[in-house]
Amino acid sequence: MKLIADSIVKDKFWNIISGGKKVGFLEASLNGYTLKNVNRRERFATLAALRTTHDIEFKDKKISKELPQNELLVYGYPVKVTPFNKVFDIRQHLPLFTKTAKSRSYYCAGHYIIKFEGIGWVTANNPKLITINRYPHRGPFVTPEEAKTLRDEFSKEPE
Numbered sequence: 348m349k350l351i352a353d354s355i356v357k358d359k360f361w362n363i364i365s366g367g368k369k370v371g372f373l374e375a376s377l378n379g380y381t382l383k384n385v386n387r388r389e390r391f392a393t394l395a396a397l398r399t400t401h402d403i404e405f406k407d408k409k410i411s412k413e414l415p416q417n418e419l420l421v422y423g424y425p426v427k428v429t430p431f432n433k434v435f436d437i438r439q440h441l442p443l444f445t446k447t448a449k450s451r452s453y454y455c456a457g458h459y460i461i462k463f464e465g466i467g468w469v470t471a472n473n474p475k476l477i478t479i480n481r482y483p484h485r486g487p488f489v490t491p492e493e494a495k496t497l498r499d500e501f502s503k504e505p506e
Contacts, residue, residue, distance in 0.1 A: 426454075459474055460494050
């Protein structure tokens, strides 16, 4: 059956659609591609290897062949440490990861602005998920400059 890869994060993360229904995800990483669905997880070194196993069509025709080697990414957002247990929370639109394989403490990949009482809007890189759930926030952003620009705009607004 023909699969369609619909881009969520350009060249990094795709929804996989079959027969008009979402059946899984495809994730690009430094060591290849991982196709995930409810029943299993398949790893492929290249897109060519993926295409030999599955009849897949990408909606965005231009897919870069090389991923940046010097950056650690979780679904296209930068992280400071080697990520484990990567998850994309569809409901909150958050790229999540743990810092160790056995950890249960999730962190949010990317840059954010978070509003703390008495302090105001603060920029944060890879905040804990529990912090994001407790306080008003905006993000994720790919670059710290995007977060700082929005923080400066929000800081000017009267409370």
